[in-house]
Amino acid sequence: MQAISVGLLGLGTVGSGVVRIIENHQDKLMHQVGCPIKVKKILVQDVEKERSVKVDPSLLTVNPADIMEDPEIEVVIEVMGGIEDTREHLIQALRSKKNIVTANKDLMAVHGSELLTVANENGCDLFFEASVAGGIPILRSLVDGLASDRITKMMGIVNGTTNYILTKMSQEGLAYDSVLKEAQQLGYAEANPASDVEGLDAARKMAIMASLGFSMKIDLDDVKFKGITTVTEEDLQYGKQLGYTMKLLGIAVLDGDKVEVCVEPALLPSTHPLASVNNEYNAVYVYGEAVGETMFYGPGAGSLPTATAVVSDLVGVVKNMRLGVNGSSFVTPQYEKQLKDDGEVNSKHFLRLHVHDEVGVFSKITSLFASHNVSFEKILQMPLKEKELAEIVVVTHQASLKDYQDILMELRDLKFVKDVKSSYRVEGSVGA
Amino acid sequence: MQAISVGLLGLGTVGSGVVRIIENHQDKLMHQVGCPIKVKKILVQDVEKERSVKVDPSLLTVNPADIMEDPEIEVVIEVMGGIEDTREHLIQALRSKKNIVTANKDLMAVHGSELLTVANENGCDLFFEASVAGGIPILRSLVDGLASDRITKMMGIVNGTTNYILTKMSQEGLAYDSVLKEAQQLGYAEANPASDVEGLDAARKMAIMASLGFSMKIDLDDVKFKGITTVTEEDLQYGKQLGYTMKLLGIAVLDGDKVEVCVEPALLPSTHPLASVNNEYNAVYVYGEAVGETMFYGPGAGSLPTATAVVSDLVGVVKNMRLGVNGSSFVTPQYEKQLKDDGEVNSKHFLRLHVHDEVGVFSKITSLFASHNVSFEKILQMPLKEKELAEIVVVTHQASLKDYQDILMELRDLKFVKDVKSSYRVEGSVGA
Structure with missing residues (x-):
């Protein structure tokens, strides 16, 4: 059975891991996909550089065309990083009907939908499991x-x-x-x-x-x-x-x-x-x-976990190649995006204030929150070392971000509030 | 696009969940597999029984042949439980080239490899994600x-x-x-x-x-x-x-x-x-x-999580049907099974003893363990309320199960050991 040829863009820590896994797991890979997988060319910046992984020097090249224009190479693995140049390479690869596996979250976050569209148009897979939380599928x-x-x-x-x-x-x-x-x-x-x-x-x-x-x-x-x-x-x-x-x-x-x-x-x-x-x-x-x-x-990271995710994707791509079904794996978005505005974002909030320790301060804070229909779940008040100051920590019940931001603005204007020290979202109520 | 017809074996809590999900998620399912999915027949024990899910009574049958012999039904979902009769049904379904999704761990643990072989021979999928830890893929x-x-x-x-x-x-x-x-x-x-x-x-x-x-x-x-x-x-x-x-x-x-x-x-x-x-x-x-x-x-369980896993498998089966690649999903075992014997099983052990509180007891216990080359990681000794008895709790370093069992036998024979109260394996060292 003829081997599947892979072109590798980049030979840093992840790239070296990919090379090692493909070498050490030939039997297992062969068992899963039914044919050998070999790395045919590797794009690097400097062919002379010392590397942690032993690679036949004839595999290395500084010329992307050696990969993009080689019809034998059917899968391109991108682990070089970068955004704009890398996008160009991958679009060229897809147009040459090469399937792609990438670990590049920066690229996918910025150009992901464009690349997926091009992949789809060319009947190619574009897999990117390694771009999010390397070791977790x-x-x-x-x-x-x-x-x-x-x-x-x-x-x-x-x-x-x-x-x-x-x-x-x-x-x-x-x-x-x-x-x-x-x-x-x-x-x-x-x-x-x-x-x-x-x-x-x-x-x-x-x-x-x-x-x-x-x-x-x-x-x-x-x-x-x-x-x-x-x-x-x-x-x-x-x-x-x-x-x-x-x-x-x-x-x-x-x-x-x-x-x-x-x-x-x-x-x-x-x-x-x-x-x-x-x-x-x-x-x-x-x-x-x-x-x-x-x-x-x-x-989440590390060269071996990320390389593992890359090779898992490679297995998926090669299986699809052998089944002749590349380009059908990830579905196109089903829904139109509609973003919430601040009035629709709801959560609990943790707020820490330094206030002047005067009579009635706490009641004024309470009524400011109440006037925006926000109530408290937890309250902590303590005197501070600095005389006549108190620390107040509250956790609110669910409130809209807009109401909460209005409260913060008004709090900052109150004379007895010395400082809004910090404010955090509180998450993880049951079932949410 | 013609709908895919499904036969359901069983309409208990999981079966009802499957019916509900298929009904409520038609849009999403359609988007993923490109055609409608409909439940055509449901095998039950009693068609008159009151059920929590509303089902057209004409779908219910007590006759398995209504499903197995209907050429329109291309997928059989098995959520009826049981082992021997169910095995018969599924083998018949596979021989009629119907793909199978099952949530039945009892069946898969006992007849899994036979069923997978029959599925393979007939070019059918046999998916069983729901049989282990329903809600976890x-x-x-x-x-x-x-x-x-x-x-x-x-x-x-x-x-x-x-x-x-x-x-x-x-x-x-x-x-x-x-x-x-x-x-x-x-x-x-x-x-x-x-x-x-x-x-x-x-x-x-x-x-x-x-x-x-x-x-x-x-x-x-x-x-x-x-x-x-x-x-x-x-x-x-x-x-x-x-x-x-x-x-x-x-x-x-x-x-x-x-x-x-x-x-x-x-x-x-x-x-x-x-x-x-x-x-x-x-x-x-x-x-x-x-x-x-x-x-x-x-x-791990619950009707909805399990039903979700079943329907996810169903989506996988239907995608494969549309790609024409059923029967290729799970690979056959790559390795010959070789089980360890007790001398090859290693772990730490927690042991709790009641001993007579005499001079030299602990040193005798220590030397018994040492004579089997087992040492202690943690030790706890306390007097018991009962006079002249002490409680000893130890955690060993890694030891073979055989050595440890020999130690337990010898301990039980020692006069000053009143009782071996309990013994547990200790797991979860770093990287293991």
Whole structure:
């Protein structure tokens, strides 16, 4: 049986992992797809570079055409990263009727729907399981496993760096800056951690997941995101005291026909399955109307888990090739996207204030909330070391984001409110 | 586009759920498979019976031939339960080239490999996701998602009844009997709970999972199982004190070419992801050489989650029908089964003894363990209320089951050992 030839774009840590898995698992792959799979060409930036994986030097090339214009290569695996140039390569590959497997969430979040359309037009597969939470087969589960259900909510811890930082801050009572530094030394955070800690990476993954889970075309621009750079140890400790754990949470909600997709540091009841997902691990919680609560847990990144997801997708593509059914796997969006406005976004909120400790202050705060029809679920008040100041922490019942933002504006204008220290969304009530 | 006709065997709670989902999700199903799906005939025991779901009476029949001999019916969904008669029905259906979706773990654990062979010979699909942990797409994940990895360990909480009972016993310090009674009143346990509480149900599911995860033909007879009927509150409390949580655990391990599959109450570190899976929820932890630790969490039973899994399988079958590729989905086992003997099964063990509180007793116990090359990780000794007796709880380091059983035998013969109160496997070390 003739081997299937694969072209690999990129030979970094993930690419090396892919090469290793394809070599070491030939028997298993052969058993599943019925023919050998071989890497025929690898696009790199520098053919002379020392690499951790042993590769026949004749496989390496700096010229994309060696892959795109080779009719023998039927599958292109993209693990080089980057957005615009990579998009060009992949569109060229699809037009040459090559199937694609990519691990590139940045690309998929920005150009995903265009690429899927081109794939469809050319009868090619475009698989991207590895682009979200590398070690968790979440996209396949959303599309296949929950095919007969209506998914109404997804919550994800989909960035390992920020989860590592928040876990350490929470468990060891450390400040953000010092944990970030440690994470950088350990290789859990990049030298420039901005896209992780500011929530952009998670936002990209949520756009991809929401598109599949809700069967709508959700773009990165539709995802509001906020990172963890301003989270303090105090916030984590007060959260804990009230029974909550802080996570950088991707939240995607479908109410009727309208969706909300966002990423922000949020508080979850410590008994929630997501609350015990620690360190660099990822997890995605999915609520389906029929199935109820499910959760998928695993490593979110790392070269081997990501490479595993890439090779799993490759197996799927090759099976489809042998069945002659490429291009039919992911369905086109079924619904028109309708985004919620702030008046339609509902949640509980955690709010921490410093106020001047005067008579009647608490009652004034209460009536301000009441005038917007927002009531409290939990209240904590404590004197501060600074004389004549008190700390107030409240958790509201469900309130619309608009009402809550109006309250925040009005609070800031009140003379006795010295400072609005922090405010977080509270998630994870039963069944939601 | 012509509708796909489905025959349903059984209209209990799961069957009713299937009927409801197919009715309520026609649009979504249509969008995914490109044609309507309709239930054409339903096999029941009594057509006159009152039912929770409204069904056109003309659909009901007591005659299996109305389904098996109707050439229009292309898919048979089996949710009637039972083993031998049901096997006959399904073999007849497969020989009539009807694809099968079943939720029947009892049947699959006993006759799974025969049925899969017949399906293969007839070019039919036989899907059974709903037979293991209804709400969790674990079988699909084992086959597809981890296709490029080598799975070396699976641990599952795959029985909701026993997990509910152990959770309540642990959280509320109650005795087994009283929690079982409560579970029966709440409908979480059957009037005759034997197959749940004695581990048979979990053993069936582990046989199915191990077969797919390790690509070997594992039968129910290969699974050693033990239930929770002798677990005491004391065991749970001592476990807790040493940092462990008790779960009825299905364990499937692959070492080299050899496997062990068992079900027994076991202790897990309370920080292990499985330890916080509570109440009637199920979860399956999968360790793959490349991917590392992953976990799938969700409802294990319930009519709607199970029905959802059935309809997801139905969607898979119908997609394959439209692509003309039925019968190619699950691969045949790749490896010959080789079971470990007791000398090759390794784990830590928790042991609780009552001994006469004499000088030198502990040193004699220590040297007995040492003579079998087994050492201790944790030790707890306490005087008992009964005079001159002491309670000793130890957790060993890794030891072979054979060595450990020899130790237990010798311990029972020692004069100063009044009673071996309990003994449990300890699981969940890092990476295992």
